Amino acid sequence: MNTVDERIIQEIVHQCLAASRRPVDLVATLSPGDLRIITGVSNRHVHLCREDLTELFGEGYELTPLKELSQPGFFSARETLIVGGPKGALTGIRILGPLRKTTQIEISLSDGRYLGVVPPVRQSGEVGPSPALTLIGPRGTVVNNTGVIAAWRHIHMDEAQAGRLDIRNGEMVSVRTSGSRALVLDNVVVRTAKDMATQLHIDTDEGNSASIQTGDIVEIVRAHTIR
């Protein structure tokens, strides 16, 4: 019988894991069900602050909820806007409620190409310099140059589930899709909160590049940490 030092096995395993760069597929293999989540593909939309709502729709105006979103308390509004850029305009852009502290215009890079701007890929809620787009409402117009973004892909996750999976708020994971355009999305940030519906949020470019739609099942692969 040929024999080797146990440390050599450790070294081989370590090298396999390092080389594959997807070590925690091992975890997925052990408990596949736990790491499967639902996809939500976000179309372009706008979040408004109170001041901009007033400017666009008039004094004292309130949004009319049209449909509840998967996250409790959030809704898409009956109201829409025109979004104008240097090269084109898009009509019927949905407003999501409730109101926020700052206005944010979430578009895909494809939308940006059409409108004539290159939005930074940034996490929702982060405010910073951005190209300018004009919001056109029934009562007024607002130019925004701090909240025009392509949203950083992310997973909303219920705190309790995150705890079970040993995933921390802000952690980056990878997500695997299946089908003819199967791919693995790296750098998906996990945002945990109490009583969240666990869901992958990607934009239309990302959905299209994977040929997946809202409701499709994907699988978390823990690419960034080893346990």
Place this chain on the structure above:
Amino acid sequence: MNTVDERIIQEIVHQCLAASRRPVDLVATLSPGDLRIITGVSNRHVHLCREDLTELFGEGYELTPLKELSQPGFFSARETLIVGGPKGALTGIRILGPLRKTTQIEISLSDGRYLGVVPPVRQSGEVGPSPALTLIGPRGTVVNNTGVIAAWRHIHMDEAQAGRLDIRNGEMVSVRTSGSRALVLDNVVVRTAKDMATQLHIDTDEGNSASIQTGDIVEIVRAHTIR
């Protein structure tokens, strides 16, 4: 010294490889330079057959080359078309030459959403049923319902290079990108030919979802075969 049978090491390595599903990252690790290739992001475009060229531009018309493409003999033409669908129309759509046996309209799924059709994801050159789009030229109009596709992502590869990398024509590989929207595209078909410029061809949705552009470097990871 603790000792184990050599077969156990083999088993562990095998399990690591199977679980990671990206075994040949090992190859990339061994010779990274060889597996790096250039990206070309294809915007929507049209290939025409002789009959449709005549219908759209008139009897005896020939395309005027505007710019050589990376593949020898291929060019983008000065001529453009309007492409119309049930929900919208896109103008200035570039025609690529030379002429082909059958007309093909290559659009992204985002374009399809805008035009009101869902193109099948299919390899360029494969003819089959598709949604209908209307081509509008200066002298006439053509309705096409066999060549409206979103192109299956692919790598053009020079035969000699494919031989060195032990990649066969038609083989599927995966491609890894880097940056904030890093991802791994699976099911990338390799098409080898003599004197081809080796290049990854993806559409604008795929380029946008990875935040990469024409000229960016990506890396082949041999996900589908083990050597």
